[in-house]
Structures are given as structure tokens and as C-alpha cells.
Amino acid sequence: MSEYRNVCYLIHFDEPVSGVQHYLGFALNLAERIAKHRASEGARLTARANARGIGWRVVRVWRDADAGAEVALKAMVPKNLCPHCNKRVAWQKARSEKSSSARVA
Numbered sequence: 001m002s003e004y005r006n007v008c009y010l011i012h013f014d015e016p017v018s019g020v021q022h023y024l025g026f027a028l029n030l031a032e033r034i035a036k037h038r039a040s041e042g043a044r045l046t047a048r049a050n051a052r053g054i055g056w057r058v059v060r061v062w063r064d065a066d067a068g069a070e071v072a073l074k075a076m077v078p079k080n081l082c083p084h085c086n087k088r089v090a091w092q093k094a095r096s097e098k099s100s101s102a103r104v105a
């Protein structure tokens, strides 16, 4: 992970933390930053998740980012950026379409 420098990263929480499912941050060195998050020194949100035993993981990384990229990404809906959530949304959508067509038949 040492080549992950100047990155924006998206953390997905297994359960919402204070009503929030994602954390988006910027790091000069991702490995160091994640180690800080694991030690509850990275951000209030990840510290809270750790304290409550809520699992989390980095689901996406944008390389060669800067503060401008962080602002741009933060302006977006995190769920739309999260591959984990998108997969789930796709699955739920497929399931609801299947059950509604079964109802029609």
C-alpha cells in the first residue's frame, strides 16, 4: 500500500455510525492514515465505529488526488460512489422487480 500517496478514500461502515454510512477522507499516505483510523485517532466517526464494534473498510481509493478532489467528491452522494452499496442497491432492485413480476403472473 506504500504507493498509495495523495489519495482520496471512501470508508464504508457495516452499520450506520451516528446516521452516517460512509466517511470520505484525503490522505498523503493511505497506510498511515488507515492505521490511525484503526487506532481511533483518524476521525471522530471511525473512532465512534471502533468504540461500538462496528466494522468498516476502505471500499474505494482515488489516486493522485488533492484537496480539490476531496471537495468535489464530498459534494457527491457517498452511496453513489460506494461499490459495496451500489451492489446491494442493484441486488435489491433485481429482487423487487422479480417479486413484482411474480405478482403480475
Ligand SMILES: [Zn+2]
Pocket: 012, 013, 021, 022, 079, 082, 083, 084, 085, 086
Ligand atoms: Zn457503502
